[in-house]
Amino acid sequence: MAAPTFQPPKGTRDFYPDSMAVRRYIEDIWRRVSIRHGFVEVDGPTFESMDLYRVKSGEEIVSQLFYFVDRAARELALRPEFTPTLARMVAEKAQGLPRPIKWFAIPRCYRAEQPQKGRLREFMQWNVDFIGDATSRSDQEVLMLCVDALREFGLTTKDFRIGWNHRELMTQALVNTFVKPDRIGDAYFILDRLGKLSAAARSELYTQRNCDEEERGHFEMLADAISQTAVAGPALDTLMASWPAAVRSSIAAFEQKISDAGMADYCRFDIGVVRGLAYYTGFVFEVMDSSGENRAIAGGGRYDRLIEMFGGPALPAVGFGMGDVVLEIVLRERGKLPANLLPRPDVFVVNALENGQPAARLVTDLRASRWSADGQRIVRPGLHVVESYRSTKNIGKLLQEAATSESRLAVILAEQEYQRGVLKIKNLCDRSEREVPVSQAVEQVHAALKQAGPEIRG
């Protein structure tokens, strides 16, 4: 009977060494930048009670979950996002947690959707949440963290743009101009799509949502202020002139905060940023790549009712999520992903001695860290050391292998020198080499590494 062949399940990825290194690179930057901004890492279960996801989501979204029933008939689902877990965790411990709560997580998430560019069924999603501060200060902080991370990846104003809006202010503006309060949901539905549709498609959308002539006229004006044409700026100015003064000054105030934080070049007020679902209550934002070809790199905003929805106290919150799939595509397209992210060995031990013991001993010594006498700190770090698993003693062949491994140094153990109690340390970048006593090998290797090539391959 022939063995069956297997493929990874639809929409999942295997992480071979190269792609695993890319994933680690991305996660390391997310983690490093989060910590730098004073956030601490959390995580939760990869699956939760189905009911947790029913709290704030519609049927459409629940139908996109990986759903299963355990042997005790409990309904469970793989997490499609981290926010419900986070809200549950905060709600449970809210009384005892120091505030504000600044948490981040890098969970693996699952959605049973049709895979396409930038969207898979299993992905990593960086989640950042700032809970317990109702002011725009936390909005600004969260936005700042997002920008800082994108810059850490090497992205610039040429590569991405952040559009921001404010649900509350936008509602006021719309209601004060033309939208009837009971039509606000429809208005957001339309606003969310205006920027992506042609005039004909917009017209069809208006019909579908039962817009009268007056509404159509207003929405067309909104559409002009969204599309990134020459008229967008003036159109937005004209539009805003009809908004309440309080709304305009609030927008100006936040614009000032963005400017104060040095983010003015990255962010712009954009009435087209609505962020789909209803739970956002104030500030919202979305990171788009400049080409406009990809889906959003990240998105988030304020959801002050969130913790209450999951049974906790009333706690204001703001946060965002960034997935690894779109980010990696953008980094690749922009040439911002280093070609080879695998760790580069410090030393390749070339053993041309018949007796394997000296080389084995050297490898062990180089890999071992040396600790202070009290064992409390590392005096000398252990090195990343590799060697050949081939039987040949041909130094040329072994050096070729050392070069292929992109090691920074080679240490050559060969009969002639070894008889004299020395070995050779070779710098694989400039090809220089020198003899050192075997007894000082470890110290000399550390010294040589200071002048050796870079630690990353690039």
Add this chain to the structure above:
RNA sequence: GUGGAUUUAGCUCAGCUGGCUAGAGCACGAGGUUGUGGUCCUCGGGGUCGCGGGUUCGAAUCCCGUAAUCCACCCCA
């Protein structure tokens, strides 16, 4: 859930309208060189031609089904 394209060696692909044991380049391994490198030369391992049916004397090639991938629609937390 819907539509289009695709699937041949580890990778990138050839294989015309069906015809002898299925090919190339790169990569990998061994040797040429029992002491100094990414070049070169020789040799070598590797493929149920996505999978399952069907048509045919004969299928990688034609037909049907199915899975996956890519792209788009729906949706997008």
